Every structure is written in C-alpha cells, then in structure tokens.
Amino acid sequence: MDKDAVNGNFAGTVVSPGEENWDQARAAWNLAADQNPAAVAYPESADDVVAAVNFARANGLGVAAQGTGHGAGSRGPLDGSILLKTERMKAIEIDADNGVGRYEAGVLWMEANPAAGEHGLANFSGSAPDVGIVGYTTGGGFGWLARRYGLACNNVRAIELVTADGEQRRVDADHNADLFWAVRGGGGSFGVVTAIEFDLAELPEVFAGSVIYPAGERSREIISRYFEWAPALPDDVTSIARFLQLPSLPQVPEPLREKPLITLGACYAGPESEGVELIQPIRELGEPVMDTFQTMPPFGLSAVHMEPDEPVPGVVYTASLREAPQEAIDSFIETAGPESGSPLLAAEIRQCGGALGESREGAGALSHLDAEYVFCGIGLPMSPEMGEAINRQLDAVCEALEPWSTESCYLNFADRPTDIEAIFAPETLERLRDVKRRYDPDGLISGNHNISLA
Ligand SMILES: Cc1cc2nc3c(=O)[nH]c(=O)nc-3n(C[C@H](O)[C@H](O)[C@H](O)COP(=O)(O)OP(=O)(O)OC[C@H]3O[C@@H](n4cnc5c(N)ncnc54)[C@H](O)[C@@H]3O)c2cc1C
Known part of the structure; x- marks a missing residue:
C-alpha cells in the first residue's frame, strides 16, 4: 500500500x-x-x-x-x-437538557459512562468497561439496564457514518431510514461509523451487585433457585447467573481466586429500599463468599462483573433459550458447572424479557431478543490446546441446550466465526442484504459477521 x-x-x-x-x-x-x-x-x-x-x-x-x-x-x-x-476519535458531548449523548467512534463505555453520569444520566453499556460504543451498539448491546430500557441499539437517535461511496451521512428515523435500521443490530457491514448519538436514561443511581457462592454440591439448588426467582422480577431488574472460575491474578480479590463459584447478579433501576427486598431471595441461599450489592451511579455497573479491562485472548460463544425448564437447567449445570471439568472462565445465563423482549415502533434490525434467557460462555485460550478445549466445551453446552434454543443467536456473544444464518432470521437477513446492495454493492466495507452479497 x-x-x-x-x-x-x-x-x-x-x-x-x-x-x-x-x-x-x-x-x-x-x-x-x-x-x-x-x-x-x-x-x-x-x-x-x-x-x-x-x-x-x-x-x-x-x-x-x-x-x-x-x-x-x-x-x-x-x-x-x-x-x-478509530481509537483516536474520542469526542464526547452530553446535551443534558435534552438527555442526549454523542460519542465519536473511538469512545469506550468507561469514558462515556462517567461523562453521562455527571448529569444524572445513564448509557446502556454492557458488563465490561473497555468495550467500544460502536461494535457493542451495532451488534445490539445487552447491558445491566436492558430489561428496563431494551437493547442499546434501540436507544440510538442518530448515527454518523461514511458509506462505501465516500459520503458522510447522518442517518436517523427521517434520513436514510433503511440504513439507520440496518446499523442498529445488523453489525458493522454498512459503513464506517464515525459517531453515535444516544437518547440517555435519566437515572442517577441504581442498586446492583452480585452475591457470590461456592459452586459444588449445592450448585443445582442455588442455580435452580435463581431460575425460580428471576421470572417473577419486575422489568426494572436485569439479572445474570454465572458459573465463574477466576485465575490467580493480582486484580482478582483473594477469596475469589481459583475456586469454582456461582455469582447471582442483578441491577435494580430504582431505590435501594426496594432493591434490597427484591434481591432478598438470592441473598439467603447460604454463606456467601462475597456480597457486592450496593447503591451506585450507573457507571459503577461495569465493575460488577469484574471483567478484564486490558487485552486478553478470548473465545466467546452463545445460545438463546426460548424457555428454561428444570431439564434445561440440569443440562446447563452438567455441561458448564464445576463437575463438568469445564475450562471456561465464565458460563453465564442472562435473563431476557421486559423491554428486551418487546419490539418497539421504529426499532432497528435487532428489535428485541426473542428469548427468555441467553447463555454466554467465555474462555481464555492461553495455548492452542486450551483453545481447542474451550471450543469443545462451548459446543457441548450449546448442544446440551439445543432442545430449548431458538434458531438465531445473539451477534455480540458469537465471537467466533459463525454462519450468518445462525444469527439473523431469514427475513431480517434478506432486508439487511437489500440495504447492503443499496449502499455498498461492491462489498467494500466488511464487519464482523459480515453481510456479504456473495
Ligand atoms: C469482556 C467482554 C464483555 C462483553 N460484554 C458484553 C455485554 O455485556 N453485552 C453485549 O451486548 N456485548 C458484550 N460483549 C460483546 C461486545 O459487545 C462485542 O464484542 C462488540 O463487538 C465489541 O465492540 P468493540 O467496538 O469494542 O469491538 P471491535 O472488535 O472493535 O468491533 C466489533 C465489530 O463492530 C464493528 N465496528 C466497530 N467499530 C466500527 C465502526 N467505527 N464502524 C463500523 N463498524 C464498526 C465491526 O464489525 C467490528 O468488527 C463483551 C465482549 C467482551 C470481550
């Protein structure tokens, strides 16, 4: 070049x-x-x-x-x-009067969140602090406030991007609405995004955290109790259950190192007095190793999962569950729990429903998640052999959950080469291809999970 x-x-x-x-x-x-x-x-x-x-x-x-x-x-x-x-494109503008945040493409959630928080406003970021706003949002965006506000992509007001013809465009509901639809959940195949403008939530505080138990003999009881508790929650609560096995690293608190754990996490978009009552059932399941529930500004949410904020090798894969009867829960425990010998760092079940399950007027290509729960498994392949073992385990969990799985899986959690037909429903994929044909007929721009015309 x-x-x-x-x-x-x-x-x-x-x-x-x-x-x-x-x-x-x-x-x-x-x-x-x-x-x-x-x-x-x-x-x-x-x-x-x-x-x-x-x-x-x-x-x-x-x-x-x-x-x-x-x-x-x-x-x-x-x-x-x-x-x-795009890591040098870092401008952040908060219009507090109108509840709007505009972030350039290189902004990370851990940069956008405190900026919005200064005005009592919240973004719709996910569980890790240093994820970028664009990849997360163009792939959907499933965070701790998702059951209350929906996917991040459906809280977008406008997207600025450069299309394959070299045009700078600002697309929204009234300008290039077809392109605006595609970029919200259809991935990064339609143009190079230079900035995103979000409608922010007015939310100065949340009550959130995790209660962490040892995994082992009581895994089935604890995980099953989570699945009894979660369906009765109001939409203001987003919850996640995980098997977790953390390495012995200085940034991992000592009591959590190299032990099989279960974390039951939740975020209540409301006051602590009510939140305490809502989470009480998951607090009384025995002696916890740690209980991190507290009132915090929403920008504190990206610390709840204790995810790495520096580069690591990773493999992530997923399945979406239309329901989770006891048989499905048992299959999850057998293939992802400590008895399975799983090499995964984390095997989590995120609760859907609420605003995540509703397709709102004017929503993007990923209008909602048509599932009750989403499984997401994460492994750190420190060697090629470990990579193979992690991939085998992810396949085993997804296969075991297959009887309850939906046909499409969630783009952002499918972080290994995946057939595009396994991500989008046929009619959505056809519509995405139409948009691609219109704006990038030669396939100049490619995204992860690319919408190709071939
Ligand atoms: C530790 C960890 C935690 C995570 N937690 C969550 C979570 O809670 N919820 C959730 O929904 N997801 C989560 N994810 C998944 C994450 O949202 C996706 O990996 C997402 O693609 C990351 O976006 P990025 O911009 O940081 O990554 P990148 O790899 O930089 O981007 C991913 C893709 O986005 C597109 N893209 C990026 N920038 C542009 C641009 N400027 N223009 C056009 N396309 C672009 C491209 O297709 C690119 O390949 C997590 C991932 C990890 C590793």
Whole structure:
C-alpha cells in the first residue's frame, strides 16, 4: 500500500507491514485474533475516514473498522483490507437538557459512562468497561439496564457514518431510514461509523451487585433457585447467573481466586429500599463468599462483573433459550458447572424479557431478543490446546441446550466465526442484504459477521 498516497488527504497515521510497530498496530484487544490487513490506519476525524475509504476503493482494497478489537474473534485475517482503528476519535458531548449523548467512534463505555453520569444520566453499556460504543451498539448491546430500557441499539437517535461511496451521512428515523435500521443490530457491514448519538436514561443511581457462592454440591439448588426467582422480577431488574472460575491474578480479590463459584447478579433501576427486598431471595441461599450489592451511579455497573479491562485472548460463544425448564437447567449445570471439568472462565445465563423482549415502533434490525434467557460462555485460550478445549466445551453446552434454543443467536456473544444464518432470521437477513446492495454493492466495507452479497 502506498502510504504517501493516502496520507495526502489523511491527518492520521498509517502503519504498513514491515514497519517497526506493525505487530502492535495489527493487534486486537482479543489477543487470540491474528489480523493481517494490508495496512492499519488511525483516522482522527470523519474526513480522515472519507480519505481512507476513497483510497481503498480506488486501490482495490477493502475496509474493516475496529474500535477496540473485543469482537475480533469472529473476523478473518482481514487480508486485502485497510484496518481502520478509530481509537483516536474520542469526542464526547452530553446535551443534558435534552438527555442526549454523542460519542465519536473511538469512545469506550468507561469514558462515556462517567461523562453521562455527571448529569444524572445513564448509557446502556454492557458488563465490561473497555468495550467500544460502536461494535457493542451495532451488534445490539445487552447491558445491566436492558430489561428496563431494551437493547442499546434501540436507544440510538442518530448515527454518523461514511458509506462505501465516500459520503458522510447522518442517518436517523427521517434520513436514510433503511440504513439507520440496518446499523442498529445488523453489525458493522454498512459503513464506517464515525459517531453515535444516544437518547440517555435519566437515572442517577441504581442498586446492583452480585452475591457470590461456592459452586459444588449445592450448585443445582442455588442455580435452580435463581431460575425460580428471576421470572417473577419486575422489568426494572436485569439479572445474570454465572458459573465463574477466576485465575490467580493480582486484580482478582483473594477469596475469589481459583475456586469454582456461582455469582447471582442483578441491577435494580430504582431505590435501594426496594432493591434490597427484591434481591432478598438470592441473598439467603447460604454463606456467601462475597456480597457486592450496593447503591451506585450507573457507571459503577461495569465493575460488577469484574471483567478484564486490558487485552486478553478470548473465545466467546452463545445460545438463546426460548424457555428454561428444570431439564434445561440440569443440562446447563452438567455441561458448564464445576463437575463438568469445564475450562471456561465464565458460563453465564442472562435473563431476557421486559423491554428486551418487546419490539418497539421504529426499532432497528435487532428489535428485541426473542428469548427468555441467553447463555454466554467465555474462555481464555492461553495455548492452542486450551483453545481447542474451550471450543469443545462451548459446543457441548450449546448442544446440551439445543432442545430449548431458538434458531438465531445473539451477534455480540458469537465471537467466533459463525454462519450468518445462525444469527439473523431469514427475513431480517434478506432486508439487511437489500440495504447492503443499496449502499455498498461492491462489498467494500466488511464487519464482523459480515453481510456479504456473495
Ligand atoms: C469482556 C467482554 C464483555 C462483553 N460484554 C458484553 C455485554 O455485556 N453485552 C453485549 O451486548 N456485548 C458484550 N460483549 C460483546 C461486545 O459487545 C462485542 O464484542 C462488540 O463487538 C465489541 O465492540 P468493540 O467496538 O469494542 O469491538 P471491535 O472488535 O472493535 O468491533 C466489533 C465489530 O463492530 C464493528 N465496528 C466497530 N467499530 C466500527 C465502526 N467505527 N464502524 C463500523 N463498524 C464498526 C465491526 O464489525 C467490528 O468488527 C463483551 C465482549 C467482551 C470481550
């Protein structure tokens, strides 16, 4: 790639293979991903993105955008593409009077959340602090407030992006509504997003945390009690049950290291006095190893799951459950619990329903999650052998849950190469392909779980 040619109109930086910092440039947050693009470009503005897209089109290259690389496990090597890393595009604007937050494509949730929180407002971020706003939102966005407010993508007011023709567009319900629909849940295949504008929630405080028990003989009783408790919860509560096995690392609290654990977590979008009563049933299941429930500003939510905030290798996979009768719960425990010898770091069940289960007027391509629960398994492949064992275990859990699973799984939790037909329902996929044909007929721009025309 001719670096000077793109640099003519490009204020950012381009790194090409062979340069000293090439390995650093091509690395993703997910260290298991081996990306080998034609070049890596760091745009500093939407104009830079236009220059890079035009350069790629004129030179027979593709374009792949990345905020952090949390979702890189589902992508290929990116050969023949310019990898556009948006990490320098960091502007944050909060319009407190109108409850709107506008974030440029390189903003992480841990940057956007305190900024909104200063005004008593909340974003719809997920369980990890350093996930990027764009990948999370274009893939849906299932966070601790999801049963109350729905997916993050359905709380978006407008998206700014550069399409394959090099046009900068601001799409919303009244402008390029077809494109606006596709980018909200259909992934990053339709353009390079340069900024997203969200309608924020007025929510200064939440009551949230986890009660953590040892897993072992009582796993079945504790997990089954979770499944009795969760369905009766109001939509203001979002809850998650997990088997967790944390390594011995300085950032992991000592009592939690290298032990099989069960965490029952919840967030109540309301006052502590009511929250305490709502979570009481999961607090009385024995002597906890730790109980972290407390009142916090919503930006505290990204610490509840104690997820890594620095790059690690990862494999993540998922299944959506239309129901969870006792037989399904037993299958989950048998394949993901401590007796299974599972190498997974975490095997979690997230509760759906509430606003997550409703398709609101004007919603995006992922209008809602048509499931009662979502399983998400996560492993850290520190070696190729471990990677194989993790993949086998993820397959085993998904297979065991298959009798209760829906046909489509949740894009953001499918972080390994996955058949696109397993993610989108046929009519949604057809509509997404129509939009792709209209805005990117030559398939210049590719996303993870790419909507290709081939
Ligand atoms: C530890 C961890 C915790 C997680 N927790 C949650 C959670 O609670 N809820 C949830 O819903 N998901 C969660 N996820 C999944 C996460 O939302 C996805 O991996 C998401 O893709 C990450 O977005 P990113 O921008 O950080 O990653 P990236 O890998 O940078 O981006 C992922 C994809 O998004 C698209 N994309 C990114 N930037 C752009 C852009 N500027 N223009 C166009 N397309 C773009 C591309 O297709 C890209 O391949 C978690 C993942 C991890 C690893």
